[in-house]
Amino acid sequence: MNNLFNRLTGRQPPSRQVAKDRLKLVLIHDRTDVSPAVLEQLKDELIAVISKFVDIDRDGVDIKLTQEQTESRLVADIPLLKSPRRRR
Amino acid sequence: MGALVITVTSGKGGVGKTTTTANIAAALAAQNAKVVCIDGDIGLRNLDVVMGLENRIVYDLVHVVEGTAKLRQAMIRDKRLPHLYLIPAAQTRDKSAVSPSDMIRICDELRTECDYIIIDSPAGIERGFRNALAPSDKVLIVTNPEVSAVRDADRIIGLVESEQKGPPSLIINRIKADMVKRGDMLSIDDVLDVLAIDLIGIVPEDEQIVVGSNRGTPVALDEKSRAGQAFRNIARRLAGENLPLMDLDKQDGFLARLGKLIRPGG
Numbered sequence: 001m002n003n004l005f006n007r008l009t010g011r012q013p014p015s016r017q018v019a020k021d022r023l024k025l026v027l028i029h030d031r032t033d034v035s036p037a038v039l040e041q042l043k044d045e046l047i048a049v050i051s052k053f054v055d056i057d058r059d060g061v062d063i064k065l066t067q068e069q070t071e072s073r074l075v076a077d078i079p080l081l082k083s084p085r086r087r088r
Numbered sequence: 089m090g091a092l093v094i095t096v097t098s099g100k101g102g103v104g105k106t107t108t109t110a111n112i113a114a115a116l117a118a119q120n121a122k123v124v125c126i127d128g129d130i131g132l133r134n135l136d137v138v139m140g141l142e143n144r145i146v147y148d149l150v151h152v153v154e155g156t157a158k159l160r161q162a163m164i165r166d167k168r169l170p171h172l173y174l175i176p177a178a179q180t181r182d183k184s185a186v187s188p189s190d191m192i193r194i195c196d197e198l199r200t201e202c203d204y205i206i207i208d209s210p211a212g213i214e215r216g217f218r219n220a221l222a223p224s225d226k227v228l229i230v231t232n233p234e235v236s237a238v239r240d241a242d243r244i245i246g247l248v249e250s251e252q253k254g255p256p257s258l259i260i261n262r263i264k265a266d267m268v269k270r271g272d273m274l275s276i277d278d279v280l281d282v283l284a285i286d287l288i289g290i291v292p293e294d295e296q297i298v299v300g301s302n303r304g305t306p307v308a309l310d311e312k313s314r315a316g317q318a319f320r321n322i323a324r325r326l327a328g329e330n331l332p333l334m335d336l337d338k339q340d341g342f343l344a345r346l347g348k349l350i351r352p353g354g
């Protein structure tokens with residue numbers, strides 16, 4: 001959100017928007033009792049497990065908690081490494 | 089059944105619980121309801137000075153709990169409103185002098201005698217908060233439009249819900265409409281968006297609150313005060329009325345009119 005705002009306007013986003021974004025994020029972690037540090041650890045272990053089975057782009061892995069109304073989810077976006085297309 | 093027991097709490101300190109308690113109590117009593125306030129902040133008594141009753145205290149909540157005073161003896165009658173009473177906190181004791189079951193017992197004794205019991209909770213999530221929450225029928229959570237206060241309010245909402253006290257209602261205090269307008273303060277919608285809770289009132293930042301606590305006169309009794317109007321509205325909603333939120337952009341009062349004369353269009 002803020003990055004987009006920055007790029008579009010070349011200005012700092014209003015502090016009200018920053019406050020709201022930070023609040024949303026901190027509340028997701030408070031409510032689920034999963035701190036950003038724990039999430040980082042989870043990400044490392046997840047990468048290790050998945051790498052046993054498929055080649056993944058480790059730097060592109062994105063793991064986050066999201067929240068809609070009362071439902072929280074853990075969302076993982078794990079890009080696979082580009083491999084030369086196999087012939088059938 | 090009798091009285092409705094209202095607990096005013098917050099999580100973060102200094103957001104306006106005591107101010108809110110004193111003003112809602114005064115507003116309800118001014119509408120002829122019989123109201124008893126209990127200062128739940130044992131060791132840091134405040135409600136007495138905000139209500140202007142500090143000189144009349146002989147007995148306090150801890151005396152009642154320990155049986156050295158009868159409930160009646162610890163109920164201080166307000167100077168202006170004959171239906172308003174305060175049970176002060178002890179100043180030289182700590183929170184452990186009162187237990188949640190003491191609070192339930194005291195409120196049960198009061199329930200038949202009045203219409204509202206309003207408990208001013210201390211900040212935090214410790215014993216004092218537990219005491220204030222135990223007898224509650226309706227929890228009001230006060231917050232300010234700031235990240236830390238809203239975050240702590242969220243924690244309290246979770247705790248209140250887990251105690252099965254029914255859905256709490258939110259009061260957003262110290263809103264500065266001009267700051268919201270220029271994008272430098274969380275708006276009412278921003279706060280509601282993240283907390284997803286019923287809103288029972290909004291209170292603007294108002295210097296008269298300081299004047300009121302200087303004098304020991306809640307602003308709810310001042311017809312001209314904006315914050316006073318906001319607290320009177322909350323009291324009416326508690327009494328069951330359905331009122332629209334006040335328009336924070338609308339400035340009235342002498343100073344605002346003067347300001348407009350000096351800088352027209354400002």
Ligand SMILES: Nc1ncnc2c1ncn2[C@@H]1O[C@H](COP(=O)(O)OP(=O)(O)OP(=O)(O)O)[C@@H](O)[C@H]1O
Pocket residue numbers: 098100101102103104105106107108129134209210211261262263291292293294295297298301315
């Ligand atoms: N709407 C307002 N406008 C201006 N000042 C306010 C407003 N609400 C509260 N205040 C001021 O903020 C200060 C803190 O208020 P108050 O003592 O009611 O908070 P509290 O939540 O009870 O604090 P504590 O957690 O220490 O018990 C007081 O000085 C009070 O006068």
Ligand SMILES: [Mg+2]
Pocket residue numbers: 105106107129134208209210
């Ligand atoms: Mg207080």
